[in-house]
Amino acid sequence: MHTDLVAALDIGGTKIAGALVDGDGSLLVRAQRPTPAREGAEAVMGAVDEVLGELMASPLWGRAGSVGIGSAGPVDAAAGTVSPVNVPGWRDFPLVERVHKTAGGLSVALVGDGVAMTAAEHWLGAARGYDNALCLVVSTGVGGGLVLGGTLRPGPSGNAGHIGHISVDLDGDPCPCGARGCVEGIASGPNIARRALENGWRPGPDGDATAAAVAVAARAGDPVAIASYERAAQALAAGIAATATLADLDIAVVGGGVAGAGDVLFVPLRRILREYATLSYLRRLTVAPAVMGNDAGLVGAAAAAIALR
Numbered sequence: 036m037h038t039d040l041v042a043a044l045d046i047g048g049t050k051i052a053g054a055l056v057d058g059d060g061s062l063l064v065r066a067q068r069p070t071p072a073r074e075g076a077e078a079v080m081g082a083v084d085e086v087l088g089e090l091m092a093s094p095l096w097g098r099a100g101s102v103g104i105g106s107a108g109p110v111d112a113a114a115g116t117v118s119p120v121n122v123p124g125w126r127d128f129p130l131v132e133r134v135h136k137t138a139g140g141l142s143v144a145l146v147g148d149g150v151a152m153t154a155a156e157h158w159l160g161a162a163r164g165y166d167n168a169l170c171l172v173v174s175t176g177v178g179g180g181l182v183l184g185g186t187l188r189p190g191p192s193g194n195a196g197h198i199g200h201i202s203v204d205l206d207g208d209p210c211p212c213g214a215r216g217c218v219e220g221i222a223s224g225p226n227i228a229r230r231a232l233e234n235g236w237r238p239g240p241d242g243d244a245t246a247a248a249v250a251v252a253a254r255a256g257d258p259v260a261i262a263s264y265e266r267a268a269q270a271l272a273a274g275i276a277a278t279a280t281l282a283d284l285d286i287a288v289v290g291g292g293v294a295g296a297g298d299v300l301f302v303p304l305r306r307i308l309r310e311y312a313t314l315s316y317l318r319r320l321t322v323a324p325a326v327m328g329n330d331a332g333l334v335g336a337a338a339a340a341i342a343l344r
């Protein structure tokens with residue numbers, strides 16, 4: 036039978052999503068389970084098997100030629116294992132082998148979720164038509180992925196482009212990763228909110244103290260809220276400039292919940308990027324918001340499976 040579909044899995048700390056994806060990136064069949072993140076390894080795998088089982092029950096399953104997985108990191112694509120920070124039961128868990136078995140022997144491609152998002156944006160989103168792109172997911176953490184010479188470059192481990200743990204503040208705060216002054220420690224949503232609170236910003240009557248609430252305050256002119264986003268933009272700008280200077284990039288695409296702040300983030304980001312990306316060959320470097328939304332993980336897992344075939 037003609038195998039024109041990819042079975043895609045998007046594995047995160049709160050949900051495990053699956054879909055059968057066609058050659059245009061359309062999601063034809065979907066399945067989803069909450070991630071039993073506090074339970075043991077087999078309980079989490081059980082949820083993956085349920086998602087796959089639902090896809091396999093579809094009459095379209097026979098058209099699936101491979102499986103693509105985008106997983107919360109770190110992943111080890113060479114070993115086929117995952118160790119998602121927010122799924123403690125999975126450490127060096129042999130996900131590729133297990134999915135291969137459940138899915139009836141189909142080949143399985145594994146990449147980190149930042150790489151999957153990059154594959155989606157390059158295939159159908161904001162990085163489409165650009166041969167050299169860095170895509171960032173700025174959310175609870177900060178991740179990313181790279182397209183170079185028109186090709187997705189996940190690296191041997193599947194984590195290349197993980198901009199969140201580039202140091203942009205040499206003597207900065209210790210990061211849970213063990214380094215100091217990482218982009219994530221300055222630019223992630225929780226850190227935008229923390230910095231605003233430390234500097235005197237207070238949530239409104241609804242008590243919402245998230246980065247999204249800080250963005251609302253910034254839009255209304257609150258100087259502390261504006262300053263917290265400016266600092267996040269500065270860290271992102273330094274990380275993007277470093278990457279672009281090394282890899283000669285055309286575009287940086289920024290997605291994730293923090294990118295939902297819109298101009299509150301993008302106006303200072305574009306301005307400050309010019310202070311760090313100064314060499315002549317970086318004049319063409321542009322910054323664009325991601326456009327693939329909630330389905331980026333699934334579309335990207337499918338795109339990665341196709342790209343790495």
Ligand SMILES: [Zn+2]
Nearest residue numbers: 200210212217
């Ligand atoms: Zn770090």
